[in-house]
Amino acid sequence: MKKIIDDVIKKIPDYKEFLTVEEMDASSKKLAEEYPEIVEIFEMGRTRDDHPLYCLKIGNGSNNGLMFGCPHPNEPIGAMMLEYFTRELAENKELREKLDYTWYIVKSWDADGTRLNENWFKGPFTLYNYARNFFRPAGHQQVDWTFPIDYKELHFHDTIPETKAMMNLIDDIRPKFIYSLHNAGFGGVYWYITRETPEIYDDMRNAANKQGIPLNLGEPEAPYCVAYSPAIYQDLGIQQNYDYLEKYGIENPGEVIKAGTCSSDYAEEVCGAFTLLTELPYFYDKRINDLSPSDITRKEAALKSLEFSEEADEFIKTTLNRTKKHMDKKNPFKLALEAFTDNSESNEATREMVNTNPDFAKMATVAEKFDNLLVAKFYKMLSYGLLVRAHESELKKMKENNEVNPEKEKDLEEAFNTALNRLKELK
Numbered sequence: 415m416k417k418i419i420d421d422v423i424k425k426i427p428d429y430k431e432f433l434t435v436e437e438m439d440a441s442s443k444k445l446a447e448e449y450p451e452i453v454e455i456f457e458m459g460r461t462r463d464d465h466p467l468y469c470l471k472i473g474n475g476s477n478n479g480l481m482f483g484c485p486h487p488n489e490p491i492g493a494m495m496l497e498y499f500t501r502e503l504a505e506n507k508e509l510r511e512k513l514d515y516t517w518y519i520v521k522s523w524d525a526d527g528t529r530l531n532e533n534w535f536k537g538p539f540t541l542y543n544y545a546r547n548f549f550r551p552a553g554h555q556q557v558d559w560t561f562p563i564d565y566k567e568l569h570f571h572d573t574i575p576e577t578k579a580m581m582n583l584i585d586d587i588r589p590k591f592i593y594s595l596h597n598a599g600f601g602g603v604y605w606y607i608t609r610e611t612p613e614i615y616d617d618m619r620n621a622a623n624k625q626g627i628p629l630n631l632g633e634p635e636a637p638y639c640v641a642y643s644p645a646i647y648q649d650l651g652i653q654q655n656y657d658y659l660e661k662y663g664i665e666n667p668g669e670v671i672k673a674g675t676c677s678s679d680y681a682e683e684v685c686g687a688f689t690l691l692t693e694l695p696y697f698y699d700k701r702i703n704d705l706s707p708s709d710i711t712r713k714e715a716a717l718k719s720l721e722f723s724e725e726a727d728e729f730i731k732t733t734l735n736r737t738k739k740h741m742d743k744k745n746p747f748k749l750a751l752e753a754f755t756d757n758s759e760s761n762e763a764t765r766e767m768v769n770t771n772p773d774f775a776k777m778a779t780v781a782e783k784f785d786n787l788l789v790a791k792f793y794k795m796l797s798y799g800l801l802v803r804a805h806e807s808e809l810k811k812m813k814e815n816n817e818v819n820p821e822k823e824k825d826l827e828e829a830f831n832t833a834l835n836r837l838k839e840l841k
Contacts, residue, residue: 415512422509426498432490432535433497435465435528438521441497442468449504459579463526467579472503475515480589480687482520482580485558485596485677487527488550488796490535491694492595496521518587523576524557530746541600541697541792542841545799551746552753553673558594563675565653566660567668570675580677588685594678598693600792601785602630602702604645606691608682615643627694628703632785633716635693637767649689651679662763670759702789704780713774715786720764726794727755729836730801737829740808740822747804754797791840798837805830 433441446455454471461467483493496519503510503517522528530549537543553559557576563569573581598604603622619629629645638658640648652675659667678689708715730751741748768774778786805826812823 418509418512422502422506425502429494431537432494434532434535435522435525438493438497439466439468442470442500442521445470445500445504452510453500453504458520458583459575461524461526461576462574465525467520467523467525467576469583470500470517470519470521472500472517472519473510473513473515475510475513475517477515477590478518478587479513479515479591479593480518480520480584480587480681481593481595482523482677483595484522484524484528485594486550486556487522487524487529488531488548489595489597490522490528490531491597491696492692493521493528495595515591516587518583518589520580523580524551525576527551527557527746539696541795542838544599544696545795545837545840546802548796548799549747549803550750550796550800552750554753555746555749556673558676559652559673561675561677561680563652563679565656565675567666568652568656568671569668570652570671570673573674577674581680584677584681584684584687589681589687590685592678592681592687592689594689594691596691596693598630598635598695599796600697600699601632601695601789602628602645602698603695604630604635604647604693606647606649606678606689606693607642608649608678608688608690610642610648612643615646618646619644628698628700630693630695630781630785631703631705631779632781632789637764649678649682649691651675653679658767659760659763662766664759664763672753672756697792699784699788701784702781704784706780707777708780708783710778710783711774712776712778712782712786713768715778715783716768716774717765719786719790720761720768722790723757723794724761726797727757730755730797733801733829733833734804737805737808737825740826741804742808742811745804745807747800747807751797751800751804754800795837795840798833798840801833802830802837805833 442455446453455468457466458469459467481496483496484490500519527549533547534544560574560577562571562573605618622629631644638654642648655671656667659670664670681687734751809826
């Protein structure tokens with residue numbers, strides 16, 4: 415089996431760009447036409463913009479496996495892996511038989527959001543171009559965070575169509591294995607898994623090392639992440655977020671959390687599915703796995719990061735407050751920013767955790783310092799990009815509709831330029 419997998423990996427093309435949703439859909443249809451005895455394509459649902467969500471069914475193994483790309487629409491690396499893997503499965507009988515799975519594969523789960531990222535899919539692949547053309551929806555509009563949940567005082571049932579389509583698929587096929595293909599933005603690679611599986615940890619890390627990608631040994635993605643092993647974490651549901659907020663002084667986390675739970679949590683409850691989730695970065699730096707001591711404490715680094723984040727959020731909210739009267743209530747960039755800057759309660763919980771957790775009193779590693787002081791700034795670049803696009807989209811709409819409103823145009827242009835300059839400061 416190892417030789418088969420090694421051969422499959424060696425044949426992966428040296429992709430230079432990402433495919434658009436239209437290109438992925440066309441490729442999937444073509445594969446089904448070429449291999450009608452092996453590959454089936456079906457519409458598992460439709461998006462909020464009424465775009466068909468296609469799922470490929472490949473093979474006829476004794477187990478069902480589910481793989482999906484673009485669970486967040488700014489994360490197409492996994493979609494390219496699926497682009498290659500689907501064709502390899504169709505053409506490689508030995509691989510299909512050895513794996514013994516019937517594969518259900520969705521290349522672009524959040525197709526609507528993916529389309530809003532396509533301006534950077536063909537490059538150039540720079541931090542600025544990525545941030546300038548970035549889109550990611552608010553939590554309550556994310557396909558992988560609107561699964562229904564009732565937990566303590568959290569009751570979320572506002573499930574969106576894309577999520578309902580995935581729920582129906584999971585209910586129908588009851589997968590034994592799920593591969594959730596995510597991308598981190600900047601840092602190193604890390605993983606989430608459903609339960610402790612120590613026999614695979616070294617293989618996972620070695621796979622990254624073979625590709626020259628550093629492990630992310632800085633701060634975890636969220637302060638409540640449970641590490642099984644370096645760069646390998648317990649899978650997350652929304653319950654961990656709730657318990658964390660509750661532990662650090664938030665009276666009613668159910669009112670703070672605006673999203674539901676995720677596919678891995680749902681599938682484990684439905685059929686005991688094991689989920690592997692990979693966070694693979696676009697941009698990485700060797701400092702992210704440097705465990706040597708830095709010159710500041712972890713607490714100092716974390717509080718500096720929090721201070722920077724709060725200042726950036728205040729800038730975004732102030733800018734939006736001046737112009738949101740001119741914006742469509744459904745402007746996706748505005749909605750995302752309003753959600754991403756609504757952090758006062760979680761920030762207070764983080765500040766309390768940092769000040770009371772003895773782990774933060776030690777000297778920060780180089781990786782932890784890098785994560786807190788530099789990677790955090792990268793992620794705020796993305797919010798600045800959303801702020802630019804929120805105003806850009808309204809100006810574009812005015813032009814398309816031949817709308818004449820000098821005051822509105824002036825306000826939007828001033829905010830657009832202010833946001834663009836702030837973004838450029840972090841290039």
